[in-house]
């Protein structure tokens with residue numbers, strides 16, 4: 187008897203699963219892309235995580251994308267559409283072609299560290315990208331345990347304090363000593379965030395520290411160059427236990443910006459905005475023109491010289 191009863195139950199479950207799947211596929215089954223494996227994508231669905239191929243000609247699909255998929259019996263899945271995105275972080279690859287990094291983000295954690303040493307030029311580029319996309323940036327100074335002494339730490343703190351003065355949230359952390367983890371969790375809560383930055387600054391180590399059940403591979407930086415080994419090769423999304431998600435991304439050498447217009451670049455430097463339209467000449471390039479509001483603000487120490495130099499370097503790269 188027991189055996190028959192069980193079989194009935196199983197049959198009902200199988201029937202209802204079939205029914206559910208048929209309903210889902212009739213208007214497409216929905217899923218969230220959580221990672222990539224070669225040309226295939228890992229998609230989280232109500233049936234669990236499935237590895238999918240993709241229909242041709244539907245454009246880039248990246249981690250964070252909401253997609254529609256179809257089951258191809260017996261057990262394959264194919265992505266047939268990408269749902270509209272709220273944001274798409276992208277950068278030019280080494281061939282100058284646009285490479286999408288992640289979609290539907292609302293926060294970007296710019297990770298920098300004591301070693302490799304922080305690079306303000308790169309931070310500024312990420313800030314411009316975040317401002318252009320309307321994503322909130324958060325700056326993280328990681329590996330503070332590696333500072334030789336209080337003096338070195340204070341010099342670094344002084345350098346990053348510029349960004350706090352501009353109104354950006356700034357978090358100090360050590361993935362090694364579990365420092366700053368609560369502050370990071372607070373800032374990540376309920377958001378869809380990505381960790382970006384140079385290779386070896388400790389992005390994956392921070393994800394491991396934030397989510398103890400996750401165990402991403404990390405690798406020591408080169409002793410001779412103090413540079414990371416490009417350990418993470420694809421972006422991957424992890425869920426935060428109290429809500430929100432976090433994407434770990436591969437480290438970069440640089441962050442090219444040619445998709446940004448000169449005006450977006452200007453607006454991307456938040457402290458420049460209040461001087462917009464105040465220069466004597468409406469087509470002012472803010473280089474050496476008389477009565478340039480930006481140059482005057484630098485003179486008055488209201489805009490930092492280093493941020494202005496950074497702006498000029500990015501502007502030059504846009505026209506190269």
Ligand SMILES: Nc1nc2c(ncn2[C@@H]2O[C@H](COP(=O)(O)OP(=O)(O)OP(=O)(O)O)[C@@H](O)[C@H]2O)c(=O)[nH]1
Pocket residue numbers: 328329330331332359360361362363384385386387388389390391392403404405406407414415416417418419435436437438
């Ligand atoms: N001392 C110290 N070492 C750290 C800290 N965070 C990370 N590391 C070490 O730094 C090295 C690089 O860390 P990863 O987490 O692989 O760096 P990543 O930013 O993910 O690098 P990519 O994946 O290449 O972009 C590893 O050897 C980590 O153990 C930290 O807070 N303190």
Ligand SMILES: [Mg+2]
Pocket residue numbers: 389390391403404417418434435436437
């Ligand atoms: Mg990594």
Ligand SMILES: [Zn+2]
Pocket residue numbers: 465470471472473475477478479480481
């Ligand atoms: Zn000007």
